[in-house]
Each structure stands twice: as C-alpha cells, then as structure tokens.
Amino acid sequence: MSDSSRKHSSKHYRQAGVDIDAGEALVAKIKPLCAQTNRKGVMSHIGGYAGLFDLAASNYKAAVMLTATDGVGTKLKLAQTMHKHDTIGIDLVAMCVNDILAQGGEPMVFLDYLACGKLEVDDMYTVVKGIAQGCKDANTTLIGGETAEMPGCYPQGEYDLAGFSVGLAERDHLLPKDNINVGDIVIGLASSGLHSNGYSVINKLIAESRIKLDAPLADSTLGELLLQPTTIYVRTLLPLIKQRLIAALAHITGGGISSNLPRVLPEYRCAHIDKHCWQRPVIFDWLQEQCDLPDEEMLSVYNCGIGMILITESQHQAAVMQHLEHARLSAWQIGTIESCRDKHPYVEYC
Known part of the structure; x- marks a missing residue:
C-alpha cells in the first residue's frame, strides 16, 4: 500500500474511532519493555504473528505444559477511578503465574489482552510497563499480546485486561502430591x-x-x-x-x-x-x-x-x-x- 493510500485508509478508520497511528506508537514504545523480560528460549520479537519459544532450551526431561488465564476483576475499576495504572499490570501477571505455580509449574511465557474504547497511549504504556515488571518478578517472558481499540464498547477512560500464561513442570514435580497425610x-x-x-x-x-x-x-x-x-x-x-x-x-x-x-x-x-x-x-x-x-x-x-x-x-x-x-x-x-x-x-x- 502506498503512503497516500495508507493515510487515506487511516483517516477513515480514525473517523470511525480507531487510531492506527496510536496503536503503532504504543507497539514501538512497549517493544523495549518486552525485550527486558526475555529469558532463554525466546525465539521471536514483538510484531510477529505469534510468539515463539524453544522448549528444548528449558532443559526439562519429562515436561508437562500448564496453562492459566485470568483478569484482575473490579480492582481495575478502582485503578481507573484513581487514574493509577502502574501496578494493575503486576496484578494481572500475578493472578496467572501464581496459579501455574500452585500446580508445581514454572511460568515460561505470558501474553496480555488489552481492550479499550479509545487508545490512550501514555496510560496503556503505563499498564504494559506494570505487566513487564510482573513478568520480570516472575522470571517469565512477555512474549506477545493484543491491544484492541473498540469504539462504542467501552466508555471514555475505561479499559479491560486479561492475561494468559504458559508454564512447564517436570511430571514428578506436579502439585498437589497424592501423599498428603495427617500431621502435615x-x-x-x-x-x-x-x-x-x-x-x-x-x-x-x-x-x-x-x-x-x-x-x-x-x-x-x-x-x-x-x-x-x-x-x-x-x-x-x-x-x-x-x-x-x-x-x-x-x-x-x-x-x-x-x-x-x-x-x-x-x-x-x-x-x-x-x-x-x-x-x-x-x-x-x-x-x-x-x-x-x-x-x-x-x-x-x-x-x-x-x-x-x-x-x-x-x-x-x-x-x-x-x-x-x-x-x-x-x-x-x-x-x-x-x-x-x-x-x-x-x-x-x-
């Protein structure tokens, strides 16, 4: 697509409430944040169609894959009321990786889904910065995600979050064990x-x-x-x-x-x-x-x-x-x- 055609298309999309330029600006800003979370085994960069991870690099011998997805509930509403977006991403990561951990797993990669009515680049960057911090705290990679600008679906200033984590565990490390006994x-x-x-x-x-x-x-x-x-x-x-x-x-x-x-x-x-x-x-x-x-x-x-x-x-x-x-x-x-x-x-x- 030529630059003039792209600008024409972008103009009409913007008039419908979706700002492609803002989306691209956000992606450019968060790429360094995601790179800071990379661990051994990551084979891709933000911007591709899928995140790639080399399981062989994990050195698991009898690996079992664990998956978890969660959100932060209506704590999100409180964060939006206070216009404080820097920690809610940590909550998002925690809710997923702690579930992986509870089954005996090590969280390897994390993905986020962010939906809003109007994309506010600075606010969403702050949210993703918190997600990246949570990933660093958990030693897991922010390997990808999706930001959806959906005019008419969310009021001004509101957004929603969901997180997805994939982990690995040795088969004999899975929890809970079947030998929980009286006196434990x-x-x-x-x-x-x-x-x-x-x-x-x-x-x-x-x-x-x-x-x-x-x-x-x-x-x-x-x-x-x-x-x-x-x-x-x-x-x-x-x-x-x-x-x-x-x-x-x-x-x-x-x-x-x-x-x-x-x-x-x-x-x-x-x-x-x-x-x-x-x-x-x-x-x-x-x-x-x-x-x-x-x-x-x-x-x-x-x-x-x-x-x-x-x-x-x-x-x-x-x-x-x-x-x-x-x-x-x-x-x-x-x-x-x-x-x-x-x-x-x-x-x-x-």
Missing part, C-alpha cells in the same frame, strides 16, 4: 493486601458511603493500600518445589482460605487452621469494620493476609521456614492436616 504442616505465606479479589464489595462501599480514597490509613492512604499489587511467589517457591519439599500449594484468591485450601486436599482430609496466628494487614481490619463482616465471611471471600498456603511434611518444616526467612517472605505455621469422616475436604478454624 500448613504454612501461610503473607499477602501484600487484598490482592485482586473481592473488589465489587469495596467499590460498592466506596460509592454508597462516599469514602475518600486519599484518606490516611496506617502509613499510607486508603487508595494506595487498596491498589497494593498482588504478591508474586514464583521465585521464592520454585526452589522448594524442585527440592520436593512441598506437598501442595493453594493460591488464596476468590473464595478465601475456606474455598481454596480444600481444592488441594485429598478425600477424608481437613485442615485445622488457627486464624489468630498470623499478622493481618490493616486493610482487612478497615474492610471488616466498614462492612460489618463476620470472620466467617471474611475468610470465605478474602485472603485475610495469607496469599498462598504451603503444605509440607513435618520433617521438612524447618528447611522450608529457613528458606522463606532467607527470601524475606513472612510466613507462619497456621495449622495442620487432620483426618475427617466427611469424604469432602474442608477447613476448620479455631
């Missing part, structure tokens, strides 16, 4: 805050009660604490998986501890959890007070300060805790695995 130790790993779940309640509360997001809370503001990015546990926990010190991992997302921990337990097993033995971030105290939520509901909706749960044999507890301390990740023994008469696993609190 349940260890809770600290969350950074609310992570990316339960924000529909929070957005409703803010709108109905006209709560100011710049109100001081602890050593920060309410808005800053609400947007604290989700912790990525990959680099910390992968060594323990490879050393076979972990029997199961539960990523504590929507449904809280009450729904997510039973997902990794075998039949006729339950988890006895002491809900008073870890330090809960102040944002949960604020939320519980504002909404007058009982402990039971808090534990069935929010992570309540525990973003990932690790189950290990008692003989490995000291080594696991020493590793977590060295990684500067706060962790607590929060319970044990017990037998139960009910076939279906559950959590019992004390």
Whole structure:
C-alpha cells in the first residue's frame, strides 16, 4: 500500500474511532519493555504473528505444559477511578503465574489482552510497563499480546485486561502430591493486601458511603493500600518445589482460605487452621469494620493476609521456614492436616 493510500485508509478508520497511528506508537514504545523480560528460549520479537519459544532450551526431561488465564476483576475499576495504572499490570501477571505455580509449574511465557474504547497511549504504556515488571518478578517472558481499540464498547477512560500464561513442570514435580497425610504442616505465606479479589464489595462501599480514597490509613492512604499489587511467589517457591519439599500449594484468591485450601486436599482430609496466628494487614481490619463482616465471611471471600498456603511434611518444616526467612517472605505455621469422616475436604478454624 502506498503512503497516500495508507493515510487515506487511516483517516477513515480514525473517523470511525480507531487510531492506527496510536496503536503503532504504543507497539514501538512497549517493544523495549518486552525485550527486558526475555529469558532463554525466546525465539521471536514483538510484531510477529505469534510468539515463539524453544522448549528444548528449558532443559526439562519429562515436561508437562500448564496453562492459566485470568483478569484482575473490579480492582481495575478502582485503578481507573484513581487514574493509577502502574501496578494493575503486576496484578494481572500475578493472578496467572501464581496459579501455574500452585500446580508445581514454572511460568515460561505470558501474553496480555488489552481492550479499550479509545487508545490512550501514555496510560496503556503505563499498564504494559506494570505487566513487564510482573513478568520480570516472575522470571517469565512477555512474549506477545493484543491491544484492541473498540469504539462504542467501552466508555471514555475505561479499559479491560486479561492475561494468559504458559508454564512447564517436570511430571514428578506436579502439585498437589497424592501423599498428603495427617500431621502435615500448613504454612501461610503473607499477602501484600487484598490482592485482586473481592473488589465489587469495596467499590460498592466506596460509592454508597462516599469514602475518600486519599484518606490516611496506617502509613499510607486508603487508595494506595487498596491498589497494593498482588504478591508474586514464583521465585521464592520454585526452589522448594524442585527440592520436593512441598506437598501442595493453594493460591488464596476468590473464595478465601475456606474455598481454596480444600481444592488441594485429598478425600477424608481437613485442615485445622488457627486464624489468630498470623499478622493481618490493616486493610482487612478497615474492610471488616466498614462492612460489618463476620470472620466467617471474611475468610470465605478474602485472603485475610495469607496469599498462598504451603503444605509440607513435618520433617521438612524447618528447611522450608529457613528458606522463606532467607527470601524475606513472612510466613507462619497456621495449622495442620487432620483426618475427617466427611469424604469432602474442608477447613476448620479455631
């Protein structure tokens, strides 16, 4: 296509609400960000039709592929309300790679999908910069993605995000193991805050009660604490998986501890959890007070300060805790695995 024909076509497309030049400008800006996330095995660059990755470079002997996709829920609405786009991309990566990790996998590549009504290059660059940061934190490659400008589908200033992750695991490293036994130790790993779940309640509360997001809370503001990015546990926990010190991992997302921990337990097993033995971030105290939520509901909706749960044999507890301390990740023994008469696993609190 000649330059004059392209300009003519671009003009009519722009009049329909799609700015091709803005899209190309965004791609040019994010290419260096993506390149910074490259790991061994990447065979392609941003701009091709597909991302290429050489599996042989991963040095896995009996590799199993793991896939995960997720979004950030209505936390995205809060970020847009605050015009703060720099951390929501970290949340997007975290929600996917932590799921890969929970099955014993190492996230290798990540792709994002970004949809908006009007492409604001600077804002979307900031979002992708956060995605790239999350990928670096997880040691995974931002290998591609899609930005869709869809006039009429989204109001001005609003956009949506989805993420996709592909990982690998040795077959004998997959989690959960089938030998989770009575007496195994349940260890809770600290969350950074609310992570990316339960924000529909929070957005409703803010709108109905006209709560100011710049109100001081602890050593920060309410808005800053609400947007604290989700912790990525990959680099910390992968060594323990490879050393076979972990029997199961539960990523504590929507449904809280009450729904997510039973997902990794075998039949006729339950988890006895002491809900008073870890330090809960102040944002949960604020939320519980504002909404007058009982402990039971808090534990069935929010992570309540525990973003990932690790189950290990008692003989490995000291080594696991020493590793977590060295990684500067706060962790607590929060319970044990017990037998139960009910076939279906559950959590019992004390």
